[in-house]
Every structure is written in structure tokens, then in C-alpha cells.
Amino acid sequence: MYKAMTEVAEQNKDLKDLVKREYKEGFVTEIESDTLAPGLDEDVVRLISEKKGEPEFMLEYRLKAFRRWQKMKEPDWAHINYPKIDFQAISYYSAPKALPKLESLDQVDPKLLETYEKLGIPLEEQKMLANVAVDAVFDSVSVRTTFRETLSAAGVIFMPISEAVHEHPELVKKYLSSVVPVQDNYYAALNSAVFSDGSFVFIPKGVRCPMELSTYFRINEMNTGQFERTLIIAEEDAYVSYLEGCTAPQRDENQLHAAVVELIAHEGAEIKYSTVQNWYPGDENGKGGIYNFVTKRGLCKGDNSKISWTQVETGSAITWKYPSVVLQGDNSVGEFYSVALSHNKQQADTGTKMIHMGKNTSSTIISKGISAGHGQNTYRGLVKVLKGADNARNFSQCDSLLMGDRCGAHTFPYIEVQNPSANLEHEATTSKISEDQLFYLMQRGLSAEAAVSMIVNGFCKEVFRELPMEFAVEAQKLLDISLEGAVG
Amino acid sequence: MLSIKNLHASVFDTPILNGIDLQVNAGEVHAIMGPNGSGKSTLANVIAGRPGYEITAGSVEYLGQDIAGLEADERACEGIFLAFQYPVEIPGVSNMAMLKAAINSIRKYRGEAEITAADFLKLIRNKAELVEMKQEFLKRSVNEGFSGGEKKRNEILQMAMLEPKLALLDETDSGLDIDALKIVAQGVNALRGEDRAIVLVTHYQRLLDYIVPDFVHVLSAGKIVKSGDKSLALKLEQEGYSWIEDELQQAS
Ligand SMILES: Nc1ncnc2c1ncn2[C@@H]1O[C@H](COP(=O)(O)OP(=O)(O)O)[C@@H](O)[C@H]1O
Ligand SMILES: [Mg+2]
Numbered sequence: 016m017y018k019a020m021t022e023v024a025e026q027n028k029d030l031k032d033l034v035k036r037e038y039k040e041g042f043v044t045e046i047e048s049d050t051l052a053p054g055l056d057e058d059v060v061r062l063i064s065e066k067k068g069e070p071e072f073m074l075e076y077r078l079k080a081f082r083r084w085q086k087m088k089e090p091d092w093a094h095i096n097y098p099k100i101d102f103q104a105i106s107y108y109s110a111p112k113a114l115p116k117l118e119s120l121d122q123v124d125p126k127l128l129e130t131y132e133k134l135g136i137p138l139e140e141q142k143m144l145a146n147v148a149v150d151a152v153f154d155s156v157s158v159r160t161t162f163r164e165t166l167s168a169a170g171v172i173f174m175p176i177s178e179a180v181h182e183h184p185e186l187v188k189k190y191l192s193s194v195v196p197v198q199d200n201y202y203a204a205l206n207s208a209v210f211s212d213g214s215f216v217f218i219p220k221g222v223r224c225p226m227e228l229s230t231y232f233r234i235n236e237m238n239t240g241q242f243e244r245t246l247i248i249a250e251e252d253a254y255v256s257y258l259e260g261c262t263a264p265q266r267d268e269n270q271l272h273a274a275v276v277e278l279i280a281h282e283g284a285e286i287k288y289s290t291v292q293n294w295y296p297g298d299e300n301g302k303g304g305i306y307n308f309v310t311k312r313g314l315c316k317g318d319n320s321k322i323s324w325t326q327v328e329t330g331s332a333i334t335w336k337y338p339s340v341v342l343q344g345d346n347s348v349g350e351f352y353s354v355a356l357s358h359n360k361q362q363a364d365t366g367t368k369m370i371h372m373g374k375n376t377s378s379t380i381i382s383k384g385i386s387a388g389h390g391q392n393t394y395r396g397l398v399k400v401l402k403g404a405d406n407a408r409n410f411s412q413c414d415s416l417l418m419g420d421r422c423g424a425h426t427f428p429y430i431e432v433q434n435p436s437a438n439l440e441h442e443a444t445t446s447k448i449s450e451d452q453l454f455y456l457m458q459r460g461l462s463a464e465a466a467v468s469m470i471v472n473g474f475c476k477e478v479f480r481e482l483p484m485e486f487a488v489e490a491q492k493l494l495d496i497s498l499e500g501a502v503g
Numbered sequence: 504m505l506s507i508k509n510l511h512a513s514v515f516d517t518p519i520l521n522g523i524d525l526q527v528n529a530g531e532v533h534a535i536m537g538p539n540g541s542g543k544s545t546l547a548n549v550i551a552g553r554p555g556y557e558i559t560a561g562s563v564e565y566l567g568q569d570i571a572g573l574e575a576d577e578r579a580c581e582g583i584f585l586a587f588q589y590p591v592e593i594p595g596v597s598n599m600a601m602l603k604a605a606i607n608s609i610r611k612y613r614g615e616a617e618i619t620a621a622d623f624l625k626l627i628r629n630k631a632e633l634v635e636m637k638q639e640f641l642k643r644s645v646n647e648g649f650s651g652g653e654k655k656r657n658e659i660l661q662m663a664m665l666e667p668k669l670a671l672l673d674e675t676d677s678g679l680d681i682d683a684l685k686i687v688a689q690g691v692n693a694l695r696g697e698d699r700a701i702v703l704v705t706h707y708q709r710l711l712d713y714i715v716p717d718f719v720h721v722l723s724a725g726k727i728v729k730s731g732d733k734s735l736a737l738k739l740e741q742e743g744y745s746w747i748e749d750e751l752q753q754a755s
Contacts, residue, residue, distance in 0.1 A: 451591045456601070458585050458587075459602075459605040459661065460576055460608040460612070462608065465608060469600075469601065469604060470593060474594065
């Protein structure tokens with residue numbers, strides 16, 4: 016029951032193949048930018064640090080990471096195929112040329128504002144989604160963080176990490192890489208060496224963050240990598256819900272995105288982290304698209320703390336991502352809710368790790384993989400119960416939905432249990448959208464597309480209901496667009 | 504309303520229907536009976552436009568129009584409804600959400616505005632009452648975990664909500680106890696009207712005690728071999744199908 020399973024699609028001839036979806040976020044913004052020449056060596060790392068006017072401890076941190084990275088080998092994964100990345104062909108820093116420090120919206124380049132408008136993310140506060148504060152990251156640099164005043168009145172710090180380095184160096188020093196060590200993996204080491212920006216969130220003791228916090232990442236420049244870094248700390252009994260959304264222009268070249276996200280929940284704290292990822296996936300022949308290699312890890316440091324990851328992944332040519340929770344505090348709770356879609360030539364290798372260390376810890380994993388076209392979807396999950404983790408509980412459910420006969424779904428649930436009191440349950444299903452379901456809904460008057468959308472959304476329901484309302488709607492729309500033309 | 508002439512049809516290339524003629528006028532109720540495997544479900548599915556069910560000769564006209572070229576959803580929007588012999592489960596999609604989407608899709612097809620949330624709630628409450636279905640069923644996923652009888656009743660609820668012009672019921676009475684049977688009959692009778700027609704596929708005449716048909720047809724080996732009024736159903740119940748086959752043999 017716990018052993019690795021592979022299910023490769025064999026399918027229904029009548030669900031015909033899937034065609035083009037148009038990537039509506041695929042435009043490029045013509046804007047002057049300050050971009051480093053491609054290539055990476057120690058001088059580049061120093062230059063990045065210098066451009067950002069970083070304190071000494073940051074330069075040391077970066078150099079240490081870079082030296083580690085040089086000694087590491089790029090991982091090679093069984094279910095992902097892609098041409099070797101030439102790390103010397105990437106530019107490691109690109110910033111829109113603008114005023115050095117933005118005091119108000121008037122100082123933001125209008126073209127940038129326009130870009131975010133087109134993406135449906137107006138940065139003018141009055142037009143924003145009610146109760147959502149936004150940090151927008153354009154290529155490598157944070158463009159604007161909204162609602163800063165309201166937040167700081169509550170004691171919440173929400174700012175670009177590049178600013179936090181200056182304004183709250185003691186916090187950055189204390190927590191940066193406290194969950195993901197620089198040498199953790201190849202991409203994490205690279206990120207630590209060259210990251211340029213990202214969000215920093217600090218919720219002090221006893222504070223419930225008064226609004227949803229969110230970040231939009233946008234890759235614009237050609238041949239740039241995006242290496243953002245997010246650090247979220249919730250002190251005792253604090254609560255925060257954080258969302259990230261991502262898009263990139265449509266380009267024939269592949270672009271690299273290697274982010275690191277670290278979450279720290281102290282005693283009684285709760286962090287909810289949601290992602291709606293819609294990077295450019297490449298065209299139907301697999302040309303172009305984002306390589307998304309991301310390290311996300313949360314530490315339930317205190318007793319009774321809780322961390323929950325929810326992700327809807329529809330974009331990227333390649334996704335390699337395992338948001339994890341380390342359950343260190345007693346009675347701590349880890350959750351992972353995921354929808355990953357791979358269409359055309361997309362490859363998604365995603366899952367989670369739940370590491371049970373404290374007593375009475377529990378974790379839940381709900382993974383929904385959708386494969387269409389030639390898409391390959393892999394769930395790779397690890398549930399690890401350490402010696403001292405008495406009464407650990409885990410429930411895992413991995414469901415795969417196949418559309419068409421050329422896609423694949425693979426499930427690899429690994430477990431390592433060192434404590435006999437552990438109680439682990441795993442369920443896995445693979446289904447396809449059946450002709451019967453389609454005909455049934457069409458007989459009720461729904462078009463083929465509406466019927467597919469309804470079946471897919473039903474399949475994802477347990478995950479969507481974890482998302483904040485507006486984003487659940489967004490996620491549904493995204494799936495619809497991504498699956499456009501999925502039935503003939 | 505429905506005019507079927509010399510219909511030959513194949514299911515995934517296997518010929519099943521061998522020349523069916525059937526005329527159903529508005530306001531009428533027709534019962535189609537016949538032994539297992541005689542092609543009753545095939546006929547219903549051909550009319551509804553199920554993929555893989557192909558007309559190889561003859562024609563099916565609905566409201567004066569040949570419907571061979573219409574997709575299943577277009578036929579549904581034109582007012583054809585099929586209550587399935589084996590209703591399908593759609594996990595994660597609530598009965599309510601499905602019905603609302605269906606109603607709006609049909610309205611859109613007809614150039615009408617979407618139904619308001621309030622009107623929809625009122626409508627579904629009414630109809631749920633008609634088929635004696637508890638509110639909680641409306642929120643559950645379509646047919647998921649429903650008993651056989653609940654699935655059949657759910658089909659009738661959907662029919663009542665969509666108010667089709669032509670309703671095809673494929674063995675909706677099978678496996679129902681007498682109370683459930685009465686509820687189904689109640690739903691069907693409520694739909695009867697001057698400008699609607701109903702085709703009941705059934706094995707048992709007992710349903711016809713509650714929904715009295717104007718015509719009864721017997722299907723055998725893909726052909727209608729006998730037609731009559733309600734008394735034919737009674738005779739079939741008492742004497743089975745063999746006498747029809749004897750008659751046929753004598754005739755040939
Ligand atoms: N999908 C299918 N492929 C091939 N033959 C089928 C299929 N479905 C039904 N049949 C055959 O068609 C004939 C008529 O079936 P059906 O219409 O279901 O009969 P009834 O509803 O009268 O019991 C039967 O011989 C059955 O085996
Ligand atoms: Mg049948």
C-alpha cells in the first residue's frame with residue numbers, strides 16, 4: 016500500500032486532443048532596465064550585493080552560498096526531461112530603471128503600472144482587492160508594497176526583503192536560512208548566492224494580520240533568472256495568510272525561476288501560504304516556458320503551531336517543487352493542498368515532505384494532479400516520522416485525473432517511520448474524465464468545454480476551498496483557460 | 504414532435520436498431536417495452552445524441568428538424584431530456600451547481616437572461632418538494648454515494664427543473680419500491696402537458712398504473728414488433744413476450 020506506484024495513462028480515444036491555449040499574460044513590457052551581463056562568478060555575487068548596498072553580513076552569506084553551490088551537482092530527476100541549463104548564459108540581476116526609492120505611486124514608471132493593470136493587479140490602493148496588501152516583484156526588484164501604513168499600525172512588517180536587510184537586519188540575520196540552509200540543495204544554494212528580492216513578513220506576538228498579504232512575481236527581461244526569496248515569521252499566537260501569484264511573458268527561450276521560501280511559526284502561530292502559479296508554460300511543442308525550481312519549507316517551531324501550503328500550479332514548462340513542513344513543536348499541524356496541471360509538453364514534479372519531530376503532530380496531504388495532452392504529472396511525497404514523534408498522524412490522498420491518451424500520472428509516496436505509534440493512511444486514485452460523465456453533463460445542456468471544466472473543478476474542490484474566495488475564483492478561471500480545447 | 508422513420512443505428516459499429524418507425528405527438532405518452540437487449544436504451548441514446556451511437560439509415564426528426572447533425576448539448580438545449588438508466592456520478596460537483604449551470608446554459612442557447620439566484624432557489628425548492636427530495640441532497644455531489652432509488656429520483660428532479668419538451672425515461676422505475684415509484688410518477692405526471700411528450704422505457708407494467716400511456720410499443724431485436732394501447736402492457740405482463748414472437752412466426 017505504501018510502495019511507489021506508477022500509473023501511466025491509457026485512455027479513451029474519444030477525448031480528443033488538446034490544442035492551444037493562449038497565454039494571455041504573454042506580453043513584454045518595453046521598459047529601460049539595468050541588467051547585468053550573463054554569467055556567474057564571485058564578482059557577480061559581489062556586484063549584486065553592492066548594487067543593493069547590502070551590509071557586510073549579507074555579502075558573507077552570499078559568498079558562502081556561492082562557494083557551496085560551486086561544489087554541488089545539479090540534481091537529475093527521473094520524471095523530468097529538459098536540456099541542460101547553462102548557468103553562465105543567464106543574467107543574475109535585472110531591475111527596471113527608476114527612481115532609487117519610491118515614495119508614492121506617482122514615482123513608479125507608468126509602464127510598470129500598466130503592466131500590472133494588464134495582469135489584473137492594479138497597484139493603486141483604492142482599486143485593489145479589498146483587504147489584500149500587495150508586494151509586486153518585477154524581474155528582480157520589488158516595485159511597490161501597498162497598504163504599508165495600515166499594516167505597520169498593527170505591528171506587521173511587510174516589505175521587500177532587500178529593504179528588510181537594512182531596516183531589520185537583526186531579524187533577517189536571525190531567520191534567513193534557519194529553515195532552508197544554504198547547502199540544502201543545488202537551487203537553494205544558487206538562490207542564496209544571487210537572490211535579489213522577494214517579500215519579508217513579520218507578524219509580532221498575538222497579532223492576527225488584518226489583511227491577506229500577497230506578492231505578484233513577474234519575469235519580464237529576456238534571459239534573466241528570477242531568484243526571489245521570501246521569509247515569513249509568525250511569532251507566538253500570530254496569524255497570517257499569504258498569497259503569491261506569478262506570470263511571465265511568452266518567449267521562445269526557457270527562463271529560470273529558482274525561489275526559496277522559508278516560513279517560521281512559533282508557539283500557537285498559524286501561517287497559511289497559497290500560490291497560484293501561472294508562469295508561461297511554453298507552446299504546445301514545448302518551446303519556451305519557465306523552469307520553476309523552488310524550495311519551500313515551513314518550520315512549525317513552537318508547540319501548537321500550524322503551517323498550511325495550498326498551491327494551484329498551472330504554468331511553467333517544468334515545475335520542481337515540494338513545499339514541506341517540519342513539525343518540530345508538539346501538537347503542531349502541517350497541511351499541503353495541491354492542484355498541479357500539466358498540459359501539452361509541461362512537466363510537473365511536485366509534492367510535499369512532512370517531517371514529524373514533536374509529539375502528537377499531524378499532517379494532511381491532498382494532492383490533485385491533472386494531466387492533458389503530453390503533460391507529465393508526478394506526485395512525489397515523503398512522510399517521515401522521527402524517533403521522538405509519539406502519536407504522529409498523517410493522512411495522504413493523491414488523486415490523478417487524465418485527459419487524453421498521451422499524458423501520464425506518476426505517484427511516489429515515500430514513508431520513513433522510526434516510531435511505532437505512528438498512524439499513517441494513504442489513498443491514491445487515478446481516473447479519467449469518462450465519456451459517460453461528459454455525455455451526462457452535455458445531455459443536461461452543458462457544452463463539452465463547460466462539462467470538462469465542471470468535472471475538473473469538482474475534482475479540485477478539496478483544494479480550492481482552502482483558497483481565499485477571490486483566489487479560488489481566479490484558480491478556477493485559470494484551470495479553464497489552461498484546459499481550453501482539451502476536448503474535441 | 505418526434506418522428507422516427509426506418510431508423511437503423513449502430514453502437515460503436517455494431518448494428519443494433521433495424522428499422523424503427525415511431526411517431527410521437529405533443530401531449531402524448533408512449534411506453535416502450537421489450538426483452539433485455541432488444542435495443543430500448545440504444546433507441547433512447549440515439550435520440551439524445553450519445554457519441555458512438557450512429558444513425559446508419561433512416562432519420563430522426565424532432566420538431567420538424569432532422570437532428571442527426573446536432574450535438575448532445577444542442578439537443579438538450581432544444582428540449583430533449585434523457586433520464587439515464589444508469590445515472591453517472593460527478594464527484595465534487597454539487598447537484599445545485601450542476602443544475603444551475605445547466606439551466607443557464609439552456610437559457611443562453613435560447614437567448615434568455617441567466618436565472619437569478621433567488622429564482623433558482625425558489626424553483627429548486629419547489630421541484631425538490633415535488634419529488635420529495637431533502638434539501639441536503641441538493642448540496643451533495645451529483646449522484647455520489649446515492650442509492651439506486653435516490654439516483655433515479657434525482658433524474659426526475661433534474662427533469663422537473665429543466666422542463667423538457669421531450670422526456671425520455673430509460674427504466675427509471677427499475678429497482679424502485681412502490682413509494683419511490685409513486686414519487687417518480689408524480690414527477691412525470693406533473694410534466695405532462697399539451698406541448699410536451701414523454702417516452703417511457705420500462706420492463707414492468709406497474710409503472711403504467713401510475714403514468715397511463717397513450718401508446719405501448721414492443722421492441723424486439725431492434726424493431727418495433729407490436730404497438731397498441733395500455734391493454735397491450737397488461738397482456739404482456741400476464742403472458743410474457745413469447746406470444747408476440749409466435750404471432751410473428753405465424754405471419755412469416
Ligand atoms: N457499447 C456497446 N457496444 C456494443 N454493443 C452494445 C453496447 N451497448 C449495448 N450494446 C448491445 O446492444 C444491444 C441492445 O442493448 P440495449 O439498447 O441496452 O438494450 P435494452 O435497453 O433493451 O436492454 C444489446 O445486445 C447490447 O449487448
Ligand atoms: Mg436498457
